[in-house]
Amino acid sequence: MKTTRRDFIKISAMGAGGVMLSASPLLAWVPSFLKLKDDRPDDSKAKKYPNFCEVCFWNCAGWVYMDKDNKIRKIIGNDNDPHCNGRFCPRGTGGVGMYYDEDRLKTPLKRITENAKQKFVKISWDEAINIIANNMKEIKNKHGAESIALFHHGSSGKHFVNLFKAYGSKNIAVPAYAQCKAPREEAFKLTFGHALHSPEPLDIRDTKCLVLIGSHLGENMHNGQVQEMAEAIDKDATIITVDPRFSTVASKSKFWLPIKPATDIALLLSWINVIIENEFYDKEYVEKNTFGFDQLKNHVKNFTPEWAYGITTIKPEIIRRTAKEMANASPAVIVHPGRHVTWYGDDTQRLRAVAILNALLGSWGRRGGFFNPEKAKLPKYPIPAFPKPKWTWKDIVPGSYPLASSGVTNMLIHASQPDFHGKNKIKAWFVVGTNLIATIPDIEKTIKAVQNMEFVVAVDTMPAEITGYADIVLPECTYLERYDNIRSAQHREPNIALRVPATEPRWESKPGWWMCKKISEKLGLEKYFDYKDFSEVIDWQLKKIGSSLEEMKKIGVKKIGRKYDDLFFNDNETHEFNTPTGKIELYSTKLEKLGFDAMPKYKKHPEPEDGYYRLIYGRTPAHTFSRTTNNPNLIDLKKENDLWINPKVAKDWNIKNGQKIWLQNHQGKISEFPIKVRVTERIRWDSVFMAHGFGRTDKRLKRGYGAGISDSEMISDVKIDRETGSTGMRSNFVTFLTELQT
Amino acid sequence: MREELITSGRMNPNIDPVLHIWHWQIPVYLFLGGLAAGLLFFAAYYTITGKEKKFQTAVKYAPIIAPIAIMLGLIALLLDLRHPAYFWQLYTTIRLESPMSWGAWILLLIMPVSIVWIASYIKEIFPKFDTEHNFIGKILKFIIEKKDTEEEVNWDWKIKFLKIFEKYTIEKRKALAWIMIVLSVILGVYTGILLSAFNARPLWNTSILGPLFLTSGLSTAAATIMLMTKDHRERMIFSRIDLLLIVIELFLITHLFMGFLAGSQAKIEAANLFLGGEFTVTFWVNVIILGLIIPAILEALELLKFKIPVILPVALILWGGIMFRFIMTEAGQITRFLY
Amino acid sequence: MRYAMAIDTKKCVGCSDCVVACQTENNVPIGYARDWISETVVGIYPDLDLEIRSERCNHCINAPCVRTCPTGASHITEGGIIKVTPFECIGCGACIEACPYDARFFHPKGYVEKCTFCEHRVKNGQSTACASVCPTHCIYFGNIDDPNSEIAKIIAKRKYKVLAQEAGTKPQIFYLI
């Protein structure tokens, strides 16, 4: 036998094993108490409860596993859930930290003034509910129910929405609209007659070409999309990433277009130009389904790659080659609509360009493009009709932002300003599950507003910054400790998911539905909350669709077959789109009517002066905004954000990797804390980058306090999108302070 | 630019940014082990060669330090353990491939041998014993008694067994010396190969480290004997031995670096720690200049009949020996394979 | 039988889910981790390359950690899994020094810890915690000696590399490139 090296090593490994074996009998006398025990329960025997994740709004369904002493041990995705396919993202897996965080809000708190100093004192739930109900009544008497605004985000917000509608106010807004996806939703509605909603109906797993305009999938951990992108990579799909930063996904892309920030519209227009001029578009589809092709063709005539090169710094031949890639893949191509798209104040127009590009490539309604999602319909638990409010957020500045179709947070904040002279004023706030201080740009304006309120309630799980401005703080228990509404979100296959508490709420925290019910009782609105326990509502709904709470507790997720086989267009049929012309509107008749550009135009945005850099921001995979930056499990992975600086810039400034610096923006705002520099080639020299959600300022957050800095703090110059009112946040320029003058 | 980051996980300060699992305990342990090995080696060697009369200090007195050094070394080792309550697990198995196991066993064996060695000389080392006014003497009264003789040794054992035992060891000293020379060589080599057995640390993983540490251990032992002896001739011989050992050491160190620089990128980076990198000054000043070159010059001068206070070269050699182990232990943990 | 892992660097996004999943599955105390993410960027803007790797113990065939362990606490078990028996470990650190991958660490209780290839799950027929959570499905785990296993197939099909090959440890984590 030939003695190869591999054999030789095998023998020596066996030798080592042999020595070990000969030693084992000697060890038999080790007293058993010395043996460190492994007491992990086997998964098949462990107790588990269904839930869906609340660490972000993808709401993946999973199981909460308990350990032997019935404490929460781990959270694992539900195999049957189309949002996650049995796999949570790091934030969802680290959701246990939300429950175990010792800094959580533990009892209701009331602001008092003692020796001219304000502080919070613990109060009982009874007292808290009474104070809230009394204030709500008083404000209603003085200013009308409409003058109380509700800011909310997340599952528990839904209970408060009902409370507010019952009370008579529709001044309700989520940051996920005007700070997130408003321009996208409205632009797609204008073009295709349909908003995208969440999870976005993108057939990424079957696409042949995925074009990402800023969307940083892989850092943005929206689970289903990341999973499908990986599947597409496996199938050798082409990825084209447009990002001023070498994002994670840029590194996995066939083409990375390191665009100059704020110039995407120029790139998109030149792509449209190339696709039309070279007849790369899906002729039959365009002919049959679109409106305004000729106007568009005429409109983009001069937007050549050469023209775009001067604006975007992307070489003409790259623009042509990438356009060709898209055409080759058409219709299995997705020009990703993005999600957080409130960038420069002309965002609806940019997203219109994205929608138009998709229309030309014929990807809407096609395999590998956009599918037609379906949602499970759940019967509404019977409650009386809501009263009609006298005015809503639409009436604050009449005629503004005509395309906004959901509450605009910043509009409500505007109506809360001390110097707001309109007739419809906001006088009190309810803030549920949204950390407005970290979330809404121009912090000073938010603070001025909240301080101008007659009464403020914050409902949160953590002592988030916003709770520091409240008169009453209510501690909500985490999603692992409560019932909530059944999740019914759109997907390829309609499905529902259940949330049940895995354990009792810690300390004195309570579920949102319980708070709403208690408040409603004091306000005489108990008929809107006609149940003892929210599980009754769920059970009622489930029974109506042929399931039950009992069944759902066993399965967690239930798929309900599609009504029609219409996931994709049937090319032999004609489609009616929900637009004024009934077609896909390349030329938007609605925009024209409202006096906006019917087709997108590139407009130049301000650029940083010498010594200033554009501040861009994004996600870091292990955190969700500010909600996880005190989570013990997730802080373990990344405890602070860092500022990405190109080596050339670092050299100019003589700044070292790891050095801590302060930032000052072009309006003179200085960051409260310093941030660590990361010198990296992954960023352009005209921009700096940081992850959102850090630099917590509330000292009650032991781990998050002062760790890194908050991007929001530097975003004081806000460019409002004229169509939707959403807040463009990337027009702020920063310079570096290596020391802080005192 | 090349940027290498551990972006998450392994946030363990013992491991990142550089490994520092072994602190002062291991170099101290290695130093004391090497010293003890050297001392016992010289004692055994001159016994076997029948020169015990000529090298009284080396054979009789200096070995007293050995069990003390071994003891302190073992304490250092114990202090290094993070799970020390389980240290006895070392002696439930013999792991031929593990230098640590070798070390634990060899120390366990050499300790009694060195004590027996000293015991066989105890009457020569302590011929006069005062059991009345001396504290230790009072305690030892249980086993020893004073003899009123005019002989050189004024005491004897009370217990018969000890008398027989002593007689036996004196008779078998040659055999004992053979055992001791074997064990001391193993111990000396062991202190050398403990580090070089770690393939994972490019700085350690060189076959030169074993002989180098062995030489250095012998050199520290020779220096200790130089300091202890009152016999000028013995001192001059050890001075000469030591000079030779230093020359060998310098030769080995040169080869060490030549080997590194001719090696893979990881080895070159390891060598660079000493050639411009963060250990350059510490190493060249403490080990090479203070620990080797200056004592070599001093010893050479002494051989040329200049008067040099003996403490000077000895202190420098011991300093160099301990610094060498400190630096190697610490720098070695910084070096790693690149991937 | 030999357990091995293949990790597709083309798909891994460095999200660290494998790290959190390992921590919650294996009761790894906060502040410690059995697996970790490394990121290597080479080049000059805009000509850049980024490799992201999820790393852990390589369950080496020629494991220096086992060889250097003086008590036998570090040992090889079925399928080539390298494990540490806590109550046999004296905490001498030799194995930590011996591992070219820095895969081992001291548990705060004093003994050495590292990736176990989730032996407790694997023997129940489950995959490892990290492989079964990875959102990009980029970790393949299984018996590489079985030519029909997913891992054997992907190794046969794709280009791969191992880490610190020069160390001669015969690592059993393969990075698909």
Ligand SMILES: Nc1nc2c(c(=O)[nH]1)N[C@H]1C(S)=C(S)[C@@H](COP(=O)(O)OP(=O)(O)OC[C@H]3O[C@@H](n4cnc5c(=O)[nH]c(N)nc54)[C@H](O)[C@@H]3O)O[C@H]1N2
């Ligand atoms: N881990 C994690 N994942 C999340 C979240 C989270 O908090 N944490 N939040 C979720 C939510 S609600 C949302 S809305 C999404 C948001 O995620 P995305 O929709 O992907 O957000 P973007 O703002 O598009 O992405 C930020 C990227 O845009 C790049 N960028 C900056 N300026 C420009 C520019 O001018 N042009 C171009 N082309 N690119 C630019 C940045 O470099 C960065 O890579 O993420 C979701 N996923």
Ligand SMILES: Nc1nc2c(c(=O)[nH]1)N[C@H]1C(S)=C(S)[C@@H](COP(=O)(O)OP(=O)(O)OC[C@H]3O[C@@H](n4cnc5c(=O)[nH]c(N)nc54)[C@H](O)[C@@H]3O)O[C@H]1N2
């Ligand atoms: N500067 C800047 N601002 C941004 C963004 C950005 O990238 N940069 N991103 C924007 C986008 S895309 C979005 S979607 C928004 C998101 O904005 P928010 O949803 O406001 O984001 P978070 O910072 O996570 O704040 C959530 C708050 O809810 C609390 N919370 C968590 N779970 C629960 C619960 O179960 N019940 C209750 N009552 N409270 C809970 C958390 O403790 C935290 O205080 O932010 C927007 N604002």
Ligand code: SF4
């Ligand atoms: S994507 Fe992650 S954080 Fe969001 S719901 Fe799913 S598991 Fe939770």
Ligand code: SF4
């Ligand atoms: S979970 Fe998967 S994608 Fe995420 S870092 Fe680990 S191996 Fe990479």
Ligand code: SF4
């Ligand atoms: S990776 Fe390290 S700990 Fe794991 S088997 Fe190899 S040498 Fe041992």
Ligand code: SF4
């Ligand atoms: S630390 Fe424990 S496992 Fe490691 S070598 Fe020492 S005894 Fe063995």
Ligand code: SF4
């Ligand atoms: S195989 Fe198990 S123990 Fe090893 S890193 Fe993965 S999850 Fe952790």
Ligand SMILES: [Mo]
């Ligand atoms: Mo968002």
